[in-house]
Amino acid sequence: MPSKKSKTKLFIIVLVPIITLLTGCEFKDIDKDVFVSMIGIDKSDEGDKPYKITLKLYVPTSSFKQSPEPQYSYITQTGETISEAIRILETYSDKELEFGHAKLVVIGEELLKENKASEVLDFLLRRPDIQMISWIAVGRPSAEEIVKMVPQGENAAYPALFNYFDDIGNESQYIITTYLFDFRRRMVEEGIDPILPIIEKKKSHFEISKSLVLVDKKDPHELSTLYTGIFNILSMNTQVADLIINNEEEDFIAKINSMDSKHKVNVQNNNKIALEIEVSLTGYISESKHPLKIQNLSYYNQLLEKVAKEKVTEFITEMTDIGFDPIGFGIDYKSRTLHNKRMNSEEWKEAYKNAEIQIIINPRLKSTGAIQ
Known part of the structure; x- marks a missing residue:
């Protein structure tokens, strides 16, 4: 029967080769990332590059006292596909674009009228760093203008648009909250149609009181303020x-x-x-x-x-x-x-x-x- 000492030697002989095969995980400092707050997807004016992507980026500050007002930077790029535009946008910053904190995706109304909702959804679902609990909304007159607008009273810690959809701030009966996972379910499931809130840009504020119902191969149908409220009650x-x-x-x-x-x-x-x-x-x-x-x-x-x-x-x-x-x-x-x-x-x-x-x-x- 092998002694305790020989057992220990055998264990070390087996363990050392295994350890040499292990690899360490890659680590990147947080100051090498730039966090995306919102994603805007529009129809571009370029025929060969139909997609226009706008990203709203947080500008990091050392303290709230240093920058009590909201500070963002914006980058915009067109592309033949959404992924191509994102790849080019990655060259605009010395840091890696981090989409894990992007809570809102705004789709331009003109893009939805072109029946491009399925293509947009395909991109959002395939990227593992975009949360399924992100909110989806329609931008009027465009997603870019909605993403770039900073309304009066917005603070640096939390974009004002988030308060409309997070069930903590605004509780209006006319605001519809659509999550990415629910948008996907409604797009692929027969028997229920997708519905998205419409974010309209005003002079100094947003107005969210209407909605858009989508059906494949049909023009989107806009619900009035009254019917949007009735939908919220019924659902x-x-x-x-x-x-x-x-x-x-x-x-x-x-x-x-x-x-x-x-x-x-x-x-x-x-x-x-x-x-x-x-x-x-x-x-x-x-x-x-x-x-x-x-x-x-x-x-x-x-x-x-x-x-x-x-x-x-x-x-x-x-x-x-x-x-x-x-x-x-x-x-x-x-x-x-x-x-x-x-x-x-x-x-x-x-x-x-x-x-x-x-x-x-x-x-x-x-x-x-x-x-x-």
């Missing part, structure tokens, strides 16, 4: 909402601070379907042009039900008429129907276009507001 993307109630007798605003929405597809005979949507709205009256009585609260709930039902019906009707499905009724249909009994793609599109719309609103106004 449970917002926690608060305001609904204007206006008729000959009453004129008030219902503040909704709790909501619940459910939708499903009821399959009928001969490839006929009914789209059923049930929405529960809980809140109070936040503003009124006329005196209100708590005794009439049930009447005010009836008015809220009527108006909400009209607006939701108008929105769904518009979506079915043009064949766009940002809510995802197609996915619900597939989940409720066996694969061997499902309609094919063309049959579903025809059924969706001619679907019966059933809207159920459960209003729960609890008070007429607090007036001291």
Whole structure:
């Protein structure tokens, strides 16, 4: 039986060759990287180089006191492909471009009208250093102008645009937040269409109150501010909402601070379907042009039900008429129907276009507001 000493010698003899085969990991100092804050992708004016890429780079400072105001640098390049433009942009800096901190990708509206969303998505998904939780948005008039704009009040630590989408700052019912992973799912999945927020440049600020629905081989469809808000309510993307109630007798605003929405597809005979949507709205009256009585609260709930039902019906009707499905009724249909009994793609599109719309609103106004 080998002794303890011989075992130790044997272990060392085996270990030394193994250690010599190991390689150390490459290390690069952080001051050799420059961090990308936003990525802008536009359609260029050059025929042979259709893509125009704009990168917003953080300018490093030693302390906040040294630079309390935001400081960025911008680099722009056109290319035959997005990757080619990025490769050329890498030669603009003595440091390596680090995309791991890029939280927002802005796509120019003109590029989306050229049906280039799939090509842009392919690039974003293949790069391992771009986060799947990055936000995707549409830039108007262009992605470059959105990326290069620094609005009033922005600080050096956090770009103002991030506050619109991170669920920590702005909570508007008209702002849609679309992540890269969800954008990919909607692009490749049949039964639900991609929807992106539109960032519009104003003189000294951004305005994000509209959205764009995309369908392959079709022109993008813009949703108005009202319909964008309704989409957020139906898809449970917002926690608060305001609904204007206006008729000959009453004129008030219902503040909704709790909501619940459910939708499903009821399959009928001969490839006929009914789209059923049930929405529960809980809140109070936040503003009124006329005196209100708590005794009439049930009447005010009836008015809220009527108006909400009209607006939701108008929105769904518009979506079915043009064949766009940002809510995802197609996915619900597939989940409720066996694969061997499902309609094919063309049959579903025809059924969706001619679907019966059933809207159920459960209003729960609890008070007429607090007036001291």
